[in-house]
Amino acid sequence: MTPPGAKNNARTPPSMHMLCHQAPVIPVLTITDLAHAVPLAEALVAGGLPVLEVTLRTPAALQAISLMARVPGVTIGAGTVLNPNNAREAHRAGATFAVSPGATHPLIDCCEDLGLPLLPGAASATEIMQLIDRGFDLMKFFPAAATGGAAALQSFGGPLSQVHFCPTGGISQDSAKDYLALPNVACVGGSWVAPTKMVQDERWGEIRQLAHLARQLENGRHRANGTDRHKSDSK
Amino acid sequence: MTPPGAKNNARTPPSMHMLCHQAPVIPVLTITDLAHAVPLAEALVAGGLPVLEVTLRTPAALQAISLMARVPGVTIGAGTVLNPNNAREAHRAGATFAVSPGATHPLIDCCEDLGLPLLPGAASATEIMQLIDRGFDLMKFFPAAATGGAAALQSFGGPLSQVHFCPTGGISQDSAKDYLALPNVACVGGSWVAPTKMVQDERWGEIRQLAHLARQLENGRHRANGTDRHKSDSK
Amino acid sequence: MTPPGAKNNARTPPSMHMLCHQAPVIPVLTITDLAHAVPLAEALVAGGLPVLEVTLRTPAALQAISLMARVPGVTIGAGTVLNPNNAREAHRAGATFAVSPGATHPLIDCCEDLGLPLLPGAASATEIMQLIDRGFDLMKFFPAAATGGAAALQSFGGPLSQVHFCPTGGISQDSAKDYLALPNVACVGGSWVAPTKMVQDERWGEIRQLAHLARQLENGRHRANGTDRHKSDSK
Numbered sequence: 001m002t003p004p005g006a007k008n009n010a011r012t013p014p015s016m017h018m019l020c021h022q023a024p025v026i027p028v029l030t031i032t033d034l035a036h037a038v039p040l041a042e043a044l045v046a047g048g049l050p051v052l053e054v055t056l057r058t059p060a061a062l063q064a065i066s067l068m069a070r071v072p073g074v075t076i077g078a079g080t081v082l083n084p085n086n087a088r089e090a091h092r093a094g095a096t097f098a099v100s101p102g103a104t105h106p107l108i109d110c111c112e113d114l115g116l117p118l119l120p121g122a123a124s125a126t127e128i129m130q131l132i133d134r135g136f137d138l139m140k141f142f143p144a145a146a147t148g149g150a151a152a153l154q155s156f157g158g159p160l161s162q163v164h165f166c167p168t169g170g171i172s173q174d175s176a177k178d179y180l181a182l183p184n185v186a187c188v189g190g191s192w193v194a195p196t197k198m199v200q201d202e203r204w205g206e207i208r209q210l211a212h213l214a215r216q217l218e219n220g221r222h223r224a225n226g227t228d229r230h231k232s233d234s235k
Numbered sequence: 236m237t238p239p240g241a242k243n244n245a246r247t248p249p250s251m252h253m254l255c256h257q258a259p260v261i262p263v264l265t266i267t268d269l270a271h272a273v274p275l276a277e278a279l280v281a282g283g284l285p286v287l288e289v290t291l292r293t294p295a296a297l298q299a300i301s302l303m304a305r306v307p308g309v310t311i312g313a314g315t316v317l318n319p320n321n322a323r324e325a326h327r328a329g330a331t332f333a334v335s336p337g338a339t340h341p342l343i344d345c346c347e348d349l350g351l352p353l354l355p356g357a358a359s360a361t362e363i364m365q366l367i368d369r370g371f372d373l374m375k376f377f378p379a380a381a382t383g384g385a386a387a388l389q390s391f392g393g394p395l396s397q398v399h400f401c402p403t404g405g406i407s408q409d410s411a412k413d414y415l416a417l418p419n420v421a422c423v424g425g426s427w428v429a430p431t432k433m434v435q436d437e438r439w440g441e442i443r444q445l446a447h448l449a450r451q452l453e454n455g456r457h458r459a460n461g462t463d464r465h466k467s468d469s470k
Numbered sequence: 471m472t473p474p475g476a477k478n479n480a481r482t483p484p485s486m487h488m489l490c491h492q493a494p495v496i497p498v499l500t501i502t503d504l505a506h507a508v509p510l511a512e513a514l515v516a517g518g519l520p521v522l523e524v525t526l527r528t529p530a531a532l533q534a535i536s537l538m539a540r541v542p543g544v545t546i547g548a549g550t551v552l553n554p555n556n557a558r559e560a561h562r563a564g565a566t567f568a569v570s571p572g573a574t575h576p577l578i579d580c581c582e583d584l585g586l587p588l589l590p591g592a593a594s595a596t597e598i599m600q601l602i603d604r605g606f607d608l609m610k611f612f613p614a615a616a617t618g619g620a621a622a623l624q625s626f627g628g629p630l631s632q633v634h635f636c637p638t639g640g641i642s643q644d645s646a647k648d649y650l651a652l653p654n655v656a657c658v659g660g661s662w663v664a665p666t667k668m669v670q671d672e673r674w675g676e677i678r679q680l681a682h683l684a685r686q687l688e689n690g691r692h693r694a695n696g697t698d699r700h701k702s703d704s705k
Contacts, residue, residue, distance in 0.1 A: 025265030054395065080394040082364055101394040104368055123359040124593040125612055126572030129552055133574055142360055143390030146383035155613030155639040159525065159550040159571040169390040174495035290629065315629040317599055336629040337596030339603055358594040377595055378625030381618035404625040 012138045016097060016117040018107060019075060020138060020166055020186035023049050024217040025176065027192045028079060030055045036199055037064040041071040044193065047211020053099050053189060055079035056086055062093040069094040077119070084110035091116045100190075101142045103127070108134055112211040119166060124145050126162050138164050138186060145170025150178040157184040173213060180221045190214070247285055247373045251332060251352040254310060255373060255401055255421035258284050259452040260411065263403060263426045265290045265313055269371045272299035276306040278439040279428065282446020288334050288424060290314035291321055297328040304329040306397060312354070319345035334424075336377045339361070343369055354401060358382050363395050373399050373421060380405025385413040392419040415456045425449070474643060482608045485516035486567060486587040489545055490636055490656035493519050494687040495646065498527045498549055498638060498661045506669055507534040511541040513674040516661065517681020521632050523569050523659060526556055532563040539564040547589070554580035561586045569659075571612045573597070578604055589636060593617050598630050608656060615640025620648040627654040643683060650691045660684070 006024060021028070027044055027054060031037050037060070050073050054065050057080050069076045077097040078090030087110045090098050098111055103120035111118040121140040122128045131139055141153060144167035148155075153165055167179050168189030179185045193210040255261070262279055264287060266272050272295070279287060285308050289300050292315050304311045312332040313325030322345045325333050333346055338355035346353040356375040357363045366374055376388060379402035383390075397436055402414050403424030414420045428445045491497070497514055501507050501524060514522060520543050521582050524535050539546045547567040548560030557580045560568050568581055573590035581588040591610040592598045601609055611623060616635035618625075623635055637649050638659030649655045663680045 042503065057394070057396070082367065082394070100360075101363075101391075102359060102364040104361070104364050106368065107364075121360050123361065124572060124617070125570075125591050126574070126593065126597050127359065127361050128573050129570075129572040129577075132552065133576065142394075143387055144382065146387035146390050148613065149358075151640065152613055152616035155616050156571075158639075159527070159552070159612075161527070170386065170392075292629070292631070317602065317629070335595075335599070336626075337594060337599040339596070339599050341603065342599075356595050358596065362594065362596050377629075378618065378622055381622035381625050382594075404628070405621065 012136045013117050016119060016138055017164075017186070019051050019077075019097060019117075020119070020164070022051050022075075022187075024180055024221050025049055025186050025193065025211075025214040026051050026053050026077075026168075026187055026189045026216075027193045027211070028053045028055060028189045029194055030057050030191075030196075031060050031064040032058050033200075034060045034063055034067070036202065037067045038071060039195060039202065040199060040203050040207065041068040041074050041076075043208040045071065045073045045209045047193075047208040048215030049193065049211045051075045051077070053077045053079040054095075056081060056090065062089055065090065065093040065095050069096070081111075081118075083106065083107055087111050087114060087116060087118075088193065099140060101140065103131060105134075125160065128156060128163055132160075132163065137162055138166070140189065141165040141167040143169030144179070144188075145175065149175075149194060150182060153179065153182055153184060154201065157182065160184075173210075173217070176214070176217050177220045180217055183221065183222045240414070246419040247262065247371045248352050251354060251373055251422070252292075252399075254286050254312075254352075255354070255399070257286050257310075257422075258450060259415055259422050259456050260284055260428065260446075260449040261286050261288050261312075261403075261422055261424045262323065262428045262446070262449075263288045263290060264425045264429055265292050265426075265431075266295050266299040266434075267293050269295045269298055269302070271437065273306060274300045274437065274439050275429060275434060275442065276303040276309050278443040279446045280306065281310050282428075282443040283381060283450030284428065284446045286310045286312070288314040289330075291316060291325065297324055300325065300330050303308055304331070316342065316346075317354075318342055320400060322346050322351060322353075334375060336375065338366060340369075360395065363391060367395075367398065372397055373401070375424065376400040376402040378404030379412065379414070379423075384410075385417060388414065388417055388419060392417065407443075411449070411452050412455045415452055416441045418457045420457065482606045483587050486589060486608055487634075489521050489547075489567060489587075489655070490589070490634070492521050492545075492657075493682075493685060494650055494657050494691050495513045495519055495663065495684040496521050496523050496547075496636065496638075496659045497663045497684075498523045498525060498659045498679070499664055500527050500661075500666075501530050502528050503533040503670075504530045504533055504537070507537045508541060509672065509674050510652055510664060510669060510677065511538040511544050511546075511617040513678040515541065515543045517663075517678040518685030519663065519681045521547070521549045524565075526551060526560065532559055535560065535565050539566070551577065551581075551588075553577055557581050557584060557586060557588075557595065569610060573601060575604075587613045595626065595630065598626060598633055602630075602633065607632055608636070610659065611635040611637040613639030614649070614658075615645065619645075620652060620658040623652055623654060625650065627652065642667065643680075644689070646684070646687050649691045650687055653692045655692065 079097035079099040081098040097117040101118045101121045164186040313330035314334040316333040332352040334354045336356045399421040548565035549569040551568040567587040569589045571591045634656040
């Protein structure tokens with residue numbers, strides 16, 4: 001018998017797995033003022049969160065990605081990548097990976113052509129199976145809190161245990177624990193580490209503190225998904 | 236950068252946006268007795284709800300649509316339009332628009348061929364993105380209460396803010412407020428304004444009262460989605 | 471008017487309907503020790519649950535299906551059938567039907583070619599409509615508890631009343647009642663009748679008792695979905 005888990009994972013490149021295992025939380029950032037981009041990235045990486053997602057929701061987003069990508073120790077992905085055009089612009093701006101709330105075939109095709117690792121979103125067993133068929137075994141689960149939360153991911157872990165998730169949407173420092181305790185959660189996405197008001201007021205020290213707290217979530221992470229697993233996986 | 240919101244909206248015609256902004260609630264009606272069709276439509280429009288959805292769930296539905304479409308000041312859409320055949324019958328009966336709980340490509344193609352504005356349903360980011368790719372920026376969200384409710388729509392408003400929704404399913408006069416306060420909710424669909432028993436007993440005055448109450452929800456509507464916005468949009 | 475319910479149901483064969491109506495609960499079993507397969511099946515059928523789903527999640531699964539299929543009075547389906555390869559292996563092992571948490575076109579095509587009745591999963595109106603278009607009117611609803619529960623199925627029963635469901639995922643002896651009371655629920659899937667620890671300890675008498683209790687859920691089942699309906703349906 002060929003176990004269902006023995007799928008090729010051509011389109012979830014090893015680098016994507018490594019990125020999702022570097023820290024328990026990927027901050028989801030919406031940059032309105034370009035001047036905030038570099039100090040924000042510096043605060044987050046100093047706090048222990050080196051992988052960041054910058055959403056393509058503002059005119060400043062692409063330039064912010066370009067600037068932040070040069071901050072030492074930081075890896076920048078583009079979020080809210082909804083279509084091939086978004087993917088090409090994110091790639092040109094220097095994004096290391098792309099994140100999408102859902103997935104469409106044209107978007108997947110384009111990222112594949114660009115060699116841009118994609119973290120595609122899925123929210124149902126059918127959507128997960130369709131992404132498995134396209135080679136993915138690492139997916140965003142969005143909107144996490146509103147679509148069943150940790151209970152839904154636990155259920156998916158039964159028949160679809162080969163897939164790991166980055167739940168995003170409505171997650172807080174508190175609720176992150178429930179997700180990270182699951183064996184099929186690689187990391188969580190969250191905006192709570194960079195509150196809009198705190199960014200506007202340029203309180204980088206406090207953001208660094210929030211990032212530091214988020215990093216501590218490592219301790220409650222399921223052992224299969226911690227740094228050790230990633231190290232052995234990438235052998 | 237091309238913002239994700241700058242999609243063409245060929246298949247959500249302006250008329251569909253206008254219809255969804257005419258009143259905060261679109262009554263969802265299932266007509267079993269053809270004799271109820273006209274007085275029911277008259278009661279609802281008198282109460283302030285001029286846009287009605289008649290579901291294709293009963294043998295009387297198509298005739299009811301034909302009759303109600305002639306009531307002055309009323310716009311009638313067909314609901315439960317599941318396939319091209321339903322769409323063609325609704326169109327022939329005189330429906331001004333079609334509503335579907337979900338969406339399939341054959342249904343979208345058919346409505347496009349007919350020139351019948353479609354309000355297609357979506358319940359996940361992937362489904363929303365696929366409808367964006369087909370040109371829609373106004374969608375039904377069904378079943379609203381059971382699939383994450385207002386929290387889910389708030390989450391979709393992050394990466395998919397260009398899309399507006401008409402949540403339907405399990406919504407009441409009370410819970411409607413939470414939906415209508417969101418910037419990405421155009422209106423809500425609901426059957427509470429025409430309870431089955433009240434229709435059977437032909438208590439049109441009471442239904443008119445319920446419609447009037449529902450119309451008052453206008454006050455709690457997000458400013459971006461009120462009558463003013465629709466007026467400026469349709470310039 | 472062609473009612474939406476008048477679809478052909480070529481791919482939900484009558485046998486699948488009959489199987490789902492034989493008992494209120496289909497036990498979902500994950501067999502790790504092949505020695506447990508036959509006594510477990512015997513205990514469940516003795517308790518009154520003759521239709522069993524064995525998930526393809528363990529190396530022992532396919533052999534377990536072959537062994538259990540020979541137990542008198544038992545019908546064995548394969549669960550966690552994610553792709554054509556799984557379907558072919560399940561068919562070869564002697565599974566009478568296949569269950570999938572979601573659905574993809576290649577999987578449906580393969581089951582059709584094999585003549586293997588499929589119970590495909592759906593979790594949204596769009597997914598349900600796509601399966602209706604492929605001829606299905608009986609579907610798994612997964613993960614049931616985390617994706618809106620009985621309230622979601624009740625909502626689907628409005629515009630999509632021609633479809634019956636087998637909700638699975640997070641259902642217990644207690645919550646099963648809420649699902650089975652709905653007119654569009656054929657049966658529920660559940661693992662509570664064969665708890666892992668009880669199976670490991672080979673406490674077959676207790677499992678038989680749990681199956682017997684589950685069988686009693688027949689009493690709270692919606693009348694349209696009981697044994698009588700199935701008998702008259704299969705005329």
